[in-house]
Amino acid sequence: MASFLPRHDFEKLAKIYHGGQKFRPFNRWTQFMAMTIAQITRRKSLRDLISNLAVEDKIIYHLGMKPNGRATLARVNEQQPNDLYREIFFKLLKRCETNAPQHRFKFLSGY
Numbered sequence: 001m002a003s004f005l006p007r008h009d010f011e012k013l014a015k016i017y018h019g020g021q022k023f024r025p026f027n028r029w030t031q032f033m034a035m036t037i038a039q040i041t042r043r044k045s046l047r048d049l050i051s052n053l054a055v056e057d058k059i060i061y062h063l064g065m066k067p068n069g070r071a072t073l074a075r076v077n078e079q080q081p082n083d084l085y086r087e088i089f090f091k092l093l094k095r096c097e098t099n100a101p102q103h104r105f106k107f108l109s110g111y
Contacts, residue, residue, distance in 0.1 A: 004092065004095075005088065005091070005092060007029060007064060009091070010028075010029060010032065010088070011029070013084055013087050013088060013091075014028040014029070014084060016084075016087075017081065017083045017084035017087065018080075018084070026066060026068055026072055026073075026076060027066065028080075028084065029064055029065065030064075030065045030066050030068060031073065031076050031077070031080070032085075032088075033060075033063050033064070033065050034049060034053065034065065034068070034073060035077070037049065037052075037053065046070045046073055046074055046077075047070050049070075049073075050068070050069065050070045050073065053065075053067075054067070093105065
C-alpha cells in the first residue's frame with residue numbers, strides 16, 4: 001500500500017517540514033499512514049479509524065506504524081502544520097502526470 005511514496009522520500013520531507021517538539025512514541029509516518037487509511041477506507045471519524053487500526057495490529061506493524069490513540073492523532077493533526085502534506089501531494093501529482101501524461105486529474109472536495 002505504501003509503495004506509492006517510499007518511506008525514505010517521506011522521511012526527507014518530514015525532516016524539512018516537521019515543526020514543534022518531538023513526538024514520543026508517535027511519528028509523522030504513523031500520522032500519514034493513518035490518515036491515508038482513513039481516506040481509502042472512508043472512515044467517518046478518528047474514533048472509527050483508531051478502532052479499525054487497533055484490530056489490525058499486524059498490518060500496522062508491517063506498514064511501519066506505531067499504535068496510537070485518538071487523542072494523540074487528533075492533537076498531532078491539529079498542531080502540526082500541513083506544509084508536509086502539501087509537498088507530498090505535489091510530489092505525487094508530478095509522479096502521476098509523468099506516468100500518465102494523457103490523463104486529466106480531477107480532485108473532488110469531500111465524498
